[in-house]
Amino acid sequence: MKWKIFAIIKREFITRAKTKGFIIGTLLFPLLLIFIFAGIFIFSALVKPSSRTYYVIDQTGIVYNEFVRMLPDTLKNGDLKYRFIDKTIAPEELDARLAEFQKQVFNKEIYGYLVIPADLLESREVRFSARNVSDFDELSEFERALSRIVTNHRLEQMGLSASEIREQFDQGHVNLVSSQVTATGEVQKSAGASFILTYILAYILLILTMVYGQILMRSVIEEKSQRITETILSSISPMQLLGGKIIGICLLGMTQLFIVGLMLLALVAYGETLLVGFGVNIGELLEIMREINFSATIFGFMLYYFIIGFVFFAGLFAAVGAIVNSEDEGQQFQMPLIIIIMIGYFMVFTVTKNPDTSSAFWISMIPFYTPLLMFARIAVSDPVLPSGAYLSIFTMLGFTALTIWISSRIYRVGILMYGKKPSLKEAVRWIRYK
């Protein structure tokens, strides 16, 4: 009686969907995502606004004024970003004064100091000391300004007009307007937007696969450790039980995916108004959000890869659950699985940069990584499909069927084995049991 499986599906779905954890999680999950991604922008905007004071010990006597003129940036509150104070020091006093400055830096009276040597044009080295030298932007800004000053002076020494040359450079600047070639013509698209979209979606896929895989594992462990399995198996076969659990929990995940998807769509539609309403006004972020284009193909593939990826890993998580006796053991045993899944996430970056290489193709054909990486390639190449996109649908089906078959053989034996945890070798032997 095949339809008894519905009793299992219903129980798995309803008992979990009714929990506070699921309801809160579903509502908070998109917010958390938004928070993480928007947070990066907001945070960087929030952290900047203190102005920094530097002493400039200019031993050339000519650099200071130009240097200050080149770095006139102001902060949002109107203060100067950098405040430079000119210190003229005789060379023989230098060491003594520097020791004094160092104390001031350390006591946070100033942020740092620059020592511009008299032979700057030849040595082309400036000593930069500060409380913190990890601010890339700042370092490169200083470097750029100083390089420009030195270049100007050297050009003038050669009898050339620096400002004229600069003008020629500016007039010769060329802009690349990027478009993606598709079957139906060209589409304008920015690299940033598709990267971020891919990351968000891949992240959702990853989290859902892991979270729901673990829910399934815990569900199997509960039945085993609470000795419920045997009662249920008197009514249905282990295959029906496993199938019902996988389908029930997969439906639960799809429900969550659906709700999260709706919320993301709403965010794209109304996000700009919302963010501005909250007082967040970051041009970059809004720009990117405006450029995000959800295409139906991406959602279709995402749904497919979630389902197939979930079922693929579900089989493995179920096998782990059947082998172990308690949740603690389960946590240990699932580590290899989690690591395998995580490696896939780290590869998303490489694969999205070069989605059309043959290595990207082969990696994304490995069943462990197909759902995540093939999806990433599809998302980043959208609206063009990368090589192997359709092929992967079928290979993944095949591998999933194989995994489920193997896992269900282990599951069937494991759920009735109490006591000692079997070795991997024993678990493999279970596959051959009648």
Next chain:
Amino acid sequence: MKTLEVQKIRKSFGAFVAVDDVSFTVDESCVFGIIGPNGAGKTTTLRMVMNIIAPDAGTVAILGNTERSRSADLIGYLPEERGLYRKMKVGDLLTFMMDLKAMPRRESRKAIDIWLQRLDITEWKHKKIEELSKGMQQKVQFLGTIMHKPRLLILDEPFGGLDPINVNVIKEIMLELKKEGTSIIFSTHVMESAEKLCDEIFLINKGRQLLYGKLGEIKKSYGSENVLIEFEGSDEFLKTSQQIKKFDNYGNYVEAQLVKNADPQQLLREAMQNNAIRRFEIKSPSLNDIFIEAVNNSNSGRSES
């Protein structure tokens, strides 16, 4: 038609043979006891009957049907290792268990109300399993085993962990089901309850059949008779009687084991000569005695060979 026919089933796990060539049949309205020491193969046998594990060889037929998935709804199974979903409410859980037995919702709802009322636990219906005591959980699980009116009820140690009042409640229901035609397989190592309830006994040890038959016949064929005598006077006759193999004097009464083909009436006459007899009872050996003797014999027999 036999409710259950088990023929030459065998199951081994690796090199260990858990059940070896076991056959038995269970009639309608029969309480059938499977007894045996721990690890004898009782649970493995029951799991094969339930089709939870497949036998390596042999067949199991329920109501003549060997196509097992079809007969699952006719069986109720209370495993020894039992438990329930802790977070589910009693009513929901019983509904779920009846769903698994393909009982229509309309009927299962009615049955749940009737049975909860009968056991006087209606107020538990909306309580979570984890709020109930172990014994209460066991009662709920027992209900989940019988509410669909199974033709074959398999109970593995059903009384473990229950107080005497609840043991009686469950016994009563068992006998009622038996009257309605349900066959009950009852596995235990508490011989007293097996002795009280079972019509037939199957004694298993080390995966093999030791004894099998009607309880009365097994008792008749097994061992010698004992006599229980309560009297006032001298116990001299016990020492001299030709009928007695050995005896134990417990103070209040004496229990004597008779020699083979003894005449208990002759012993009674001897006893009456010099004593006032208050009680003279001929006892067939208890299932407990038979169990211990049979298992010990088989174990020593096997280790010698």
